[in-house]
Amino acid sequence: MHIAGYEIFTVETGYVSLDGGAMFGVVPKTLWSKTNPADEYNRIQLALRTMVIRNETHTILVDTGVGQKMNEKLSKIYNVDHREYELVKGLKEKGISPEDITDVIVTHLHFDHVGGATYYENGELKLTFPNARYHVQGEQWYWANNPSEKDRASYMPENFKPIEEEGKLVELEGPKEIFPGIEVLVFYGHTSGMQLPKISDGKQTLLYCADLMPTASHIPLPYIMAYDNNPLVTLEEKKRLLPKIVEENWTLVFEHDPFRAAGTVELTDKGFRLGKEVQI
Secondary structure, eight states: OEETTEEEEEEEEEEEEEEHHHHHTTSOHHHHTTTSOOOTTSEEEEEEEEEEEEOSSOEEEEOOOSOSOOOHHHHHHTTOBOSSOOHHHHHHHTTOOGGGOOEEEOSOOSHHHHGGGEEEETTEEEESSTTOEEEEEHHHHHHHHSOOTTTGGGOOGGGTHHHHHTTOEEEEOSSEEEETTEEEEEEOSSSTTEEEEEEEOSSOEEEEOTTTSSSGGGOSTTOOOTTOSOHHHHHHHHHHHHHHHHHTTOEEEOSSOSSOSEEEEEEETTEEEEEEEEOO
């Protein structure tokens, strides 16, 4: 896909599995299991889909997946699966080396979104993309370093502390255009200061949904994760954004959908739902 002078494509980095009930909140299993079947532990498979936006001067990566550092116990809990996909390998298949990445837009600092930003070499933490600047909302950076009891397990300092220590952190304050044609929209339902990159040239618009709508199954208004710190805020954010998405025919990229990478949204007499699937 090409928008606003950028080439845009997704890179698969593997899968994790999370509790289906937690992923769909108050929605009964009899409904969500139709589209997202659970395993014997009630976990559903979720993709770890990153995105690259590049032109002649910038190669921008959006999120970094779960990475390779997770210990065996946690890897089993989250059913981490890298058998087929891995971030650096996927980038190299597109002719991109880790040193080529100029910028990383981090939607938020949960382990499944920023885990791939660092790796261990001889017991020492290093940045996977040593030449990149890492763009994070200041509110999210503060929250990650001061999490609540509810979401503390989602923030693993080894994934993001080296960014600051190496002087590569760019703290953003609110929604803004950060590159020509690329702006970040800021949300507060899932976590404080989650940012979604939006690429638009006035004719085409693409939004990387992160955890506002992690899968296409989360498009309907009541389908909200129990992981969200403020689910009623998420509801209002979706109610505000979805009509515009439909009216302007945006393409949405689903970071965690194991079955489809992107699609549009349509409004039916039963509410908002996935429209056409889009190849990206």
